[in-house]
Amino acid sequence: MRKPKLREVAEAIKALVVGPVTTRFPFEPCELPAGFRGKPTFYPDDCIGCAACAEVCPTKCIDVIDDVRRNPPVRRLVLHYDKCIFCGHCELNCTTEKGIRLGSEYDLACFDRSACVETIENELLVCEICGTVVGAKKQLLHVADRLGAKRYANPTLILVADGELGLAPADRKRGDGPLTREDLMRVTCPGCRRTLVLQELWGE
Numbered sequence: 001m002r003k004p005k006l007r008e009v010a011e012a013i014k015a016l017v018v019g020p021v022t023t024r025f026p027f028e029p030c031e032l033p034a035g036f037r038g039k040p041t042f043y044p045d046d047c048i049g050c051a052a053c054a055e056v057c058p059t060k061c062i063d064v065i066d067d068v069r070r071n072p073p074v075r076r077l078v079l080h081y082d083k084c085i086f087c088g089h090c091e092l093n094c095t096t097e098k099g100i101r102l103g104s105e106y107d108l109a110c111f112d113r114s115a116c117v118e119t120i121e122n123e124l125l126v127c128e129i130c131g132t133v134v135g136a137k138k139q140l141l142h143v144a145d146r147l148g149a150k151r152y153a154n155p156t157l158i159l160v161a162d163g164e165l166g167l168a169p170a171d172r173k174r175g176d177g178p179l180t181r182e183d184l185m186r187v188t189c190p191g192c193r194r195t196l197v198l199q200e201l202w203g204e
């Protein structure tokens with residue numbers, strides 16, 4: 001058998017005196033260093049449902065599920081933290097800077113990986129003409145707020161922002177007929193808006 005080297009003997013004696021350098025987790029909680037990045041958590045008051053966090057996530061562990069059959073339609077973000085690498089890109093690139101934050105929770109082991117999820121729902125707006133998803137309502141309100149008076153150049157933003165104040169009609173259902181000038185004043189997707197503007201400028 002190989003004889004232990006002097007350095008290893010010295011290390012063993014030192015460990016007896018100083019104690020182990022490893023933590024005693026799971027028998028005792030760990031002492032977390034400053035800036036520790038633990039489980040990401042959504043914050044409903046600050047999340048606007050824009051899905052920028054899902055776009056930048058390197059492991060693609062945030063699913064974006066647009067449920068347009070619900071009334072009202074909703075966007076559900078489902079973060080699978082069993083696939084998360086705790087890089088913090090979601091927090092760093094969050095549009096509001098506070099919608100998702102990495103906390104100090106680190107003991108995330110479980111037997112059922114399907115239970116390792118963090119979810120949030122936001123109301124979704126769809127095009128009043130073709131039903132295509134336009135965006136989360138809170139996201140459009142956020143944009144309108146940032147634009148201030150400039151939002152009055154965009155009918156969708158006018159209707160969403162003024163609708164919140166009760167200044168726009170809530171029931172704007174339309175039939176299946178051809179597009180008319182009245183349709184300019186609707187919440188629309190970019191495709192329908194383009195068709196409406198071209199029709200307004202050059203006719204059919």
Ligand code: SF4
Nearest residue numbers: 047048051053094099
């Ligand atoms: S507000 Fe932040 S947390 Fe919410 S969807 Fe947008 S990027 Fe993600």
Ligand code: SF4
Nearest residue numbers: 057084085087088090
């Ligand atoms: S911390 Fe990184 S891996 Fe985890 S959800 Fe955020 S962006 Fe994705």
